[in-house]
Amino acid sequence: MNEYVIETVNLTKKYDGFTAVNNLNLRVEKGEVFGLLGPNGAGKTTTILMLLGLTDPTSGKVTVLGMDPTRKTLSVKSRVGYIPDTVGFYDELTARENLIYIAKLNGLSGASAYQRIDEVLARVGLLDVADQRVGTYSRGMRQRLGVADVLIKQPQLIIMDEPTQGLDPERAREFLQMIRSLKEEGITILLSSHLLHQVQIVCDRVGLFHRGRMVLEGTVQELAKKVLGRAYRVVIEAEGDSQAILRALESVPGQVGVRHLEGSRYEVQAESDIRPEVARAVVQSGARLLGLDVEAQSLDEIYARYFEEVKHAQKE
Amino acid sequence: MPKRSKPSSPVVEREGSPWTGLWAVVTKEMADHMTSARMRILEILIVLTAAGSVYAAMQVLRETVGQDPFLFLKLFTTSRDPLPAFIGFLVFLVPLISIALTFDSINAEFSRRTMSRVLAQPIYRDALLMGKFLGAFFTLALVLTAIWLLIFGLGIVGLGLPPNTEEVARSLLFLVTTIFYGGIWLAVAMVFSIVFRQPATAALASIAVWLFFTVFWGILASLFAQIISPVQIGTLTEIVRQTETQLALSRLSPNTLYAETMLALLQPTVRSTGLLLPFQLEGAVMGSPLPLRQSVLIIWPQFTGLIAITILLFALSYVLFQRQEIRA
Numbered sequence: 001m002n003e004y005v006i007e008t009v010n011l012t013k014k015y016d017g018f019t020a021v022n023n024l025n026l027r028v029e030k031g032e033v034f035g036l037l038g039p040n041g042a043g044k045t046t047t048i049l050m051l052l053g054l055t056d057p058t059s060g061k062v063t064v065l066g067m068d069p070t071r072k073t074l075s076v077k078s079r080v081g082y083i084p085d086t087v088g089f090y091d092e093l094t095a096r097e098n099l100i101y102i103a104k105l106n107g108l109s110g111a112s113a114y115q116r117i118d119e120v121l122a123r124v125g126l127l128d129v130a131d132q133r134v135g136t137y138s139r140g141m142r143q144r145l146g147v148a149d150v151l152i153k154q155p156q157l158i159i160m161d162e163p164t165q166g167l168d169p170e171r172a173r174e175f176l177q178m179i180r181s182l183k184e185e186g187i188t189i190l191l192s193s194h195l196l197h198q199v200q201i202v203c204d205r206v207g208l209f210h211r212g213r214m215v216l217e218g219t220v221q222e223l224a225k226k227v228l229g230r231a232y233r234v235v236i237e238a239e240g241d242s243q244a245i246l247r248a249l250e251s252v253p254g255q256v257g258v259r260h261l262e263g264s265r266y267e268v269q270a271e272s273d274i275r276p277e278v279a280r281a282v283v284q285s286g287a288r289l290l291g292l293d294v295e296a297q298s299l300d301e302i303y304a305r306y307f308e309e310v311k312h313a314q315k316e
Numbered sequence: 317m318p319k320r321s322k323p324s325s326p327v328v329e330r331e332g333s334p335w336t337g338l339w340a341v342v343t344k345e346m347a348d349h350m351t352s353a354r355m356r357i358l359e360i361l362i363v364l365t366a367a368g369s370v371y372a373a374m375q376v377l378r379e380t381v382g383q384d385p386f387l388f389l390k391l392f393t394t395s396r397d398p399l400p401a402f403i404g405f406l407v408f409l410v411p412l413i414s415i416a417l418t419f420d421s422i423n424a425e426f427s428r429r430t431m432s433r434v435l436a437q438p439i440y441r442d443a444l445l446m447g448k449f450l451g452a453f454f455t456l457a458l459v460l461t462a463i464w465l466l467i468f469g470l471g472i473v474g475l476g477l478p479p480n481t482e483e484v485a486r487s488l489l490f491l492v493t494t495i496f497y498g499g500i501w502l503a504v505a506m507v508f509s510i511v512f513r514q515p516a517t518a519a520l521a522s523i524a525v526w527l528f529f530t531v532f533w534g535i536l537a538s539l540f541a542q543i544i545s546p547v548q549i550g551t552l553t554e555i556v557r558q559t560e561t562q563l564a565l566s567r568l569s570p571n572t573l574y575a576e577t578m579l580a581l582l583q584p585t586v587r588s589t590g591l592l593l594p595f596q597l598e599g600a601v602m603g604s605p606l607p608l609r610q611s612v613l614i615i616w617p618q619f620t621g622l623i624a625i626t627i628l629l630f631a632l633s634y635v636l637f638q639r640q641e642i643r644a
Contacts, residue, residue, distance in 0.1 A: 045643055046643070049432075049642060049643060052436055054432065054435055054436070054642045055641065055642065055643070071330070071331060072331050073330065073331060073332075073438075073440065074331050074332040074336060074438040074439075074440075075331060075438075077436060077437060077438040077439075078437075078438035080436075081436075082432070082433065082436035083433075084429065084432045084433055084436075086429055087429065087433060088428045088429025088430040088431075088433060089428075089430065089433075090348075090428065090430060091428070092348075101340065101344050102433075102434075102437060104337070104340035104343075104344075105337045105340050105341075105434070105437040105438070105439055106437055106438060107336075107337075107438070146433075149433065153437075153438075
C-alpha cells in the first residue's frame with residue numbers, strides 16, 4: 001500500500017493514432033481536493049475513465065486506492081464515486097427510485113438501503129422533492145442528486161467531471177461549498193474543470209493539462225510563481241503625483257513589477273505579501289493613500305499566460 | 317472496460333462474478349417495460365387481436381365440434397374472413413413487440429447520459445447487457461404466456477370442452493417457440509441499439525431486417541434457387557433439387573423456421589416440413605395425427621435453430637458492446 005489515493009505512472013491512452021493522454025504521472029494524496037484543469041479535449045475525461053477502469057490504458061500503470069482498476073474493477077468501483085459531466089438520470093423515475101436502482105447495483109437493499117437513501121437526499125437538500133420525477137428537476141437539483149447518488153456507496157474518493165458546468169453562479173457557489181464539506185469528511189476529491197476561478201476556490205492542488213500532458217502541477221500559488229514569476233498582486237489607490245508614486249513603488253524591496261493602471265490606481269507585483277512596505281512607500285512619497293488591496297493570482301491569468309508561452313515557443 | 321480487447325495485452329484476471337448486479341438490472345428493466353406507455357399500447361393490441369381472432373375461430377369451430385380430436389389447437393390456426401388466424405397475427409406482432417422492447421436499450425442509456433453513471437457502479441458491462449436482454453425476454457415471455465392462458469380460458473368457456481394432455485403439451489411447446497422467435501427479434505434490435513446511437517435509426521434498421529425476411533427473402537430464395545440449381549431438361553430430379561435448394565435458403569429466415577415449427581406443433585397431421593413425394597407416403601394413413609414425439613422430431617432442427625439464432629445474435633451484441641467506448 002502507498003499513501004496516494006490515485007497514482008499513475010506513465011499513463012498513456014491512444015485512440016487510432018491520436019494520443020489522448022500522454023505519459024501522465026499524477027499523484028493525489030488522501031483527503032485533498034485536486035483539480036484537473038485544461039481546455040476541452042486536453043485528456044481530462046479520458047484520464048478519469050481510466051481511473052475508473054471504464055477505459056483500458058494503452059500503456060502505463062494506474063493505481064486507485066492501492067488497487068489496479070482493470071483488475072480489481074468491482075472493488076475500485078464500489079469505493080469510488082463518479083459524477084460525469086451533465087449527469088444523467090432516468091427522467092421518468094423519481095429521485096428516490098433512481099437512487100434505489102443505484103443502491104441495488106451496489107448490493108444494498110431493504111430497510112438499510114432506504115434509510116441510507118433518505119440520509120443522502122437530506123444531505124443534499126432534496127428530501128422534500130424525493131418523490132418527484134427527475135424530469136421535473138432543474139440543473140442544479142440534478143447536480144445535487146448526482147452527489148447523493150455517489151454518497152450512497154460511502155465513497156473514499158469522488159471523481160467529478162466538470163461539476164459546475166452550466167450552473168448559475170449562485171448554484172455553482174453552493175456546489176463548491178458542498179465539495180468543501182465533503183472534503184471535511186475526509187473524502188478525497190478529484191475534479192476536472194475549465195472554469196478556473198471556481199477550481200481555485202476549492203482545490204488544494206491543481207494540474208494543468210495540455211494536449212494529453214500534465215504540463216504544470218502544484219498549488220495555485222506555486223503555479224503563479226512558476227508561470228508569472230510572481231504570486232501576489234497589490235493594487236493601490238493613491239492621489240498625488242503619479243511619477244513620484246511610481247518612483248516610490250519601484251523602490252519597495254521585493255517588488256518585481258510596477259504598473260500605472262488607470263486614474264489613481266497602481267499595481268505592484270511581488271513574490272510575497274508586501275502590503276506594509278507598499279503602504280509606507282506611498283505615504284512617504286507624499287501621496288494620499290486611499291486604498292490598498294492584495295489579490296492572490298488568478299488561475300485565469302496563469303492559464304492564459306501559459307498558453308501564450310506555448311504558442312510563442314511553437315512559433316520559434 | 318473490464319475486458320481487454322487487444323490480443324497483445326496480457327490476460328487480466330477479473331475480480332468477482334461478471335453477473336454481479338444482474339438481477340438489479342433485470343428487475344429494473346422489467347419494471348420499466350411493464351409501466352411504459354409503449355408496452356401498454358402493444359398489450360392492448362395483442363389482447364384485442366387474440367380475443368378477436370379466437371372469437372372468430374370459435375364461431376367456425378362450433379359447427380364442427382366433436383369431429384376433431386385437437387379442437388383446442390384449432391383455436392390458434394383457424395381463420396375466418398376477414399380476420400387471419402391468431403398465428404397469422406403472431407408472425408407480425410411478436411417481432412413488433414420484441415423490437416419495441418429493445419431498440420433503445422443501449423443507445424437510450426447513452427443519450428440520457430446514464431451509461432457512465434451506471435457503469436461506474438460495481439458491476440461489469442456483462443451484467444448490464446445480459447440484464448437488459450433478460451428483462452426484455454422475461455417481459456415478452458410474461459405477455460405471451462398471459463395471452464396463451466387467455467386463449468385457453470376463452471376456449472374452455474366458448475367451446476365447453478377442457479383441452480386434453482397432448483393439446484396442452486403441444487401448445488406449451490408452441491408458446492416456448494414463440495418466445496424464442498421473439499428472442500431473435502429482441503437480439504436483432506439490441507444489436508442495432510448498440511450500433512446506432514439514435515434510437516429511431518435502430519428501430520428503423522430492425523424493422524428493415526424484419527421486412528426483408530418477411531417480404532423479400534421468399535422472392536430472393538426462389539431467385540437464388542434458380543441460379544444455384546437450374547432446371548435445364550425438366551427431369552423430376554432437377555425440379556426436386558431446385559425446390560429443396562429453395563427450401564434450404566428460405567430456412568435461413570427465422571420467419572420460415574417459426575412458421576414450420578408452429579405448423580407441425582399445432583397441426584398434428586403435418587408429416588413433413590419439406591417436400592413429400594407420393595411414394596414416400598406409401599402405407600401412411602392420410603389425415604391421421606402424428607404422436608407428439610414424432611411431431612417434435614420433425615421440427616427439432618427448426619426449434620433448436622430458433623434458439624441458436626437468438627444466442628448467436630446475443631453473443632454478437634455482447635462482443636459489440638464490450639468493445640464500445642463509454643465516453644459519450
